[in-house]
Amino acid sequence: MTENFQSVDKLQTSNRTLKTLLQDRVYTLALTIAVVIVVASLVFPQNFPTFGNFSQIFLNLSIDTIVAVGMMLLLVAGAxxxxxxxxxxxxxxxxxxxxxxxxxxxxxxxxxxxxxxxxxxxxxxxxxxxxxxxxxxxxxxxxxxxxxxxxxx
Structure with missing residues (x-):
């Protein structure tokens, strides 16, 4: 009987932890990116999960990242x-x-x-x-x- 209460308590704690994580934008973004990567890897197993593809993705994101950092500095300053x-x-x-x-x-x-x-x-x-x-x-x-x-x- 005590084991049942402990397992229900663990389930409620894990649900509460998951709910808390999903309310945090950083964790939600990381989880979304991970899901997209997994799905794309399953749908396109020959092309997507390759070193060449990921290097191209990061190369293409580099300019956007530099611009985003500059914009972040402006937004933090209130402009x-x-x-x-x-x-x-x-x-x-x-x-x-x-x-x-x-x-x-x-x-x-x-x-x-x-x-x-x-x-x-x-x-x-x-x-x-x-x-x-x-x-x-x-x-x-x-x-x-x-x-x-x-x-x-």
Missing amino acids: FDLSVGSVVAFSGGLAAALMYHYAVPVPLAVAAGLGAALAIGWVNGLLIARVGINPMIQTLAMMGIVRGGALMV
């Missing part, structure tokens, strides 16, 4: 920037155009792309901090300008 995606597209397009059309060496083209992104961010910060333009309006306007520039490059 935001709507033009980030357009700036990434413009700076990458500029570097690629310099390499392809003008045969600029890779390090120089990458430096030019990063310099353009830095200049755009500096202009945004200057107009927001010194001139006093609303950050949402300024970064939205810069997003449109830079997106147009990305389409032209």
Whole structure:
């Protein structure tokens, strides 16, 4: 009889622990990623769980991660920037155009792309901090300008 109470008590404790873990966003995200990886590995066993595929996934995520860390710093400071995606597209397009059309060496083209992104961010910060333009309006306007520039490059 005592064993039954102990097993029911263990079951309630494990359910409570699982419920507590699922309410935490970090654990829910990790569990979701693990489930997606397992399902994709079962559905595509020849292609998905390979070293080459995972290295490509991490390589493709590297740029997004760098941008996300920069955005996180802005959000922690209580600010935001709507033009980030357009700036990434413009700076990458500029570097690629310099390499392809003008045969600029890779390090120089990458430096030019990063310099353009830095200049755009500096202009945004200057107009927001010194001139006093609303950050949402300024970064939205810069997003449109830079997106147009990305389409032209």
